[in-house]
Amino acid sequence: MLSSFQEILSRSSIFRDRNVLSPHYIPSTLPHREKEISAVMSVISPALKGEKPRSLFIYGKTGTGKTSCVKHVMERFEEMKNDTAKMCYVNCRIYNTRYRVFHKLMKDNLPDYAKTGYGFSFFYEKIIDLMNSNGANIIMVLDEVDMVKDLDDLVYTLTRANDDLKAGGISIVGISNKLSFKDRLDPRSKSTLYETEMVFPPYTSNQLRSILEQRVKLGFSEGAVDESAINLAAAMSAQDNGDARYALKLIMRAAEIVDEEGAGVVSEKHVNAARKSVDEDISIEAISTLPQHQQIVLYSIASLSMDGGRYSKLIENNENYLLSGEVYENYLRDAKNFKKDPRSSRWYREYLNELEMLGLINTVESGKGMRGHTRLIKLAYPPVKIKSIIEKNMLE
Ligand SMILES: Nc1ncnc2c1ncn2[C@@H]1O[C@H](COP(=O)(O)OP(=O)(O)O)[C@@H](O)[C@H]1O
Ligand SMILES: [Mg+2]
Structure with missing residues (x-):
């Protein structure tokens, strides 16, 4: 056991610079994305001549370099030191409503007024005033844009802003890894967001x-x-x-x-x-992204696995399988403890199917030695860990 900081720090390591491996590090060159980077640059380049760029939508599966490439382009854009345009990066996982996106715009452009006590229209007016006074274009990068809950409203507001502005304009660079989300959009938002489209293929x-x-x-x-x-x-x-x-x-x-x-x-x-x-x-x-009742079912499975179910007392060497019926009984109780109305057993069976598809549990049909057929359930991960994650989620 290493018991002092000195000992821990002097421990040998094969890392030279751990930072380089962190998810936030952006290397100075991004191999195999030269074409995509150049295409993004050419879509937004009119902004450097004081013109409003067309909006751009980037789609690609997770880990295909979308965020890194756009951030790389933003760095090059800032090096141009122009005062006709500005790029603003918004992580919509965090800023996931129209209000929050505008709050982020305020923080970046008018930090003195970026207080959450102000209403949305106050933010809107301030941004319009600012843009009218300096005539600049804003390019808003909306990363993981599908996370914005009132996206149609946001897109509508940004379109309206362009009508209200006497000078300059707002363009959108939307990024998403959800293919189907396009269908959920209002046709008007769709045509605004998808003026230019680009796909980042898997590596x-x-x-x-x-x-x-x-x-x-x-x-x-x-x-x-x-x-x-x-x-x-x-x-x-x-x-x-x-x-x-x-x-x-x-x-x-x-x-x-x-x-x-x-x-x-x-x-x-x-x-x-x-x-x-x-x-x-x-x-x-x-x-953490599962619907609440699925989390509760999983919670019941985890707690029962820790206590040992009835089946384990019935049959030796059962690899910690639980009876579907006893899990349901526990679910009814746990749901009440979490102050939720328990769902019917038909729903419960659906939840089990979902959890199995996600690889969180394994189920088998009971074999000989049991009356009738029942489903046996086993947790795929350590119960203590799972239980504490769900407790945290449910009590938030
Ligand atoms: N072409 C590339 N060259 C070097 N690193 C890359 C490249 N593409 C992605 N990465 C790295 O992979 C990780 C995921 O990339 P990211 O841009 O976040 O993907 P996405 O936004 O598409 O999910 C990051 O750590 C990033 O640095
Ligand atoms: Mg990303």
């Missing part, structure tokens, strides 16, 4: 390999990561949606495992172990 295994090589060179001491480990992480991530974030996570976690072991070179063995651990994290993250 291939070879592309992921060079992305990883770039990062490994920057982040690790020489020889710390075996080439076969990079190849394996690239191949796994190419199969899994061509997601560069996942590929980087695999290498990061594999290196952490080597560090914990004390020394060595990151090899295929570590990447395999990293995959298990990363996949577990991802499934656990997914729990």
Whole structure:
């Protein structure tokens, strides 16, 4: 056990610069995205001549470099030091309503007035006044734009702003990884948002390999990561949606495992172990996005697994399977404890199907030795961890 900061800090590590592997790091060049970067630049370039750019919509699966490329373009844009246009980045996961998006605009442009006590129309008037007085264009980057709850209202407001403005204009760069969300939009918002469209394709295994090589060179001491480990992480991530974030996570976690072991070179063995651990994290993250009743069912399964169900008393060596009926009884009680009206058993069976599809539980039909047929349920992850995540979600 390392018991002082000195000991912990002097512990040897194969990382040279951990930052380079963090999800927030943006490398100075983004291999295999040269074409996309140049296309984004040309769509927004009119702003540098004082003209209002067309709106742009970027679609691509998660980890295809959308955020990094747009941020890279923003850095180049700022280097141009022009005063005819400004780009504003909004992460709609956080700023997920029209009000919050405008609040972010205020923070970036008029920080003195960016108090949440002010109403929406106050923000709106201030932004219009500001733009009328300096005649500049604003390019709003709405990242994960599908998260905005009142998106039709937001888009409508931005369109109206362009009518109200005597000079300058507001253009939108929308980014999303949800393909179907377009259909939910009002036709008017759709035509505003989708003036120009662009798709970021998933990375291939070879592309992921060079992305990883770039990062490994920057982040690790020489020889710390075996080439076969990079190849394996690239191949796994190419199969899994061509997601560069996942590929980087695999290498990061594999290196952490080597560090914990004390020394060595990151090899295929570590990447395999990293995959298990990363996949577990991802499934656990997914729990927080589940509808409440599914979370409660999962909660009941977790608590029952900790206490040991009736089935485990009936049959030895049952691998901790639970009876569907006893889980439902627990669900009825747990739902009440969380102050929710429990759903019928028909819904309950649907929830089990959903949870199984997400890989959070496994179910089998009971075999011999049981009266009739019942479904047996087993949790795919450690119950303590799952229980505490759901408790936190439900009590928020
Ligand atoms: N072409 C690339 N070169 C280097 N790193 C990349 C590239 N594309 C993505 N990444 C890295 O992968 C991770 C995910 O990229 P990101 O831009 O956040 O994807 P998205 O926004 O499409 O989900 C980030 O850590 C980013 O630095
Ligand atoms: Mg992104």
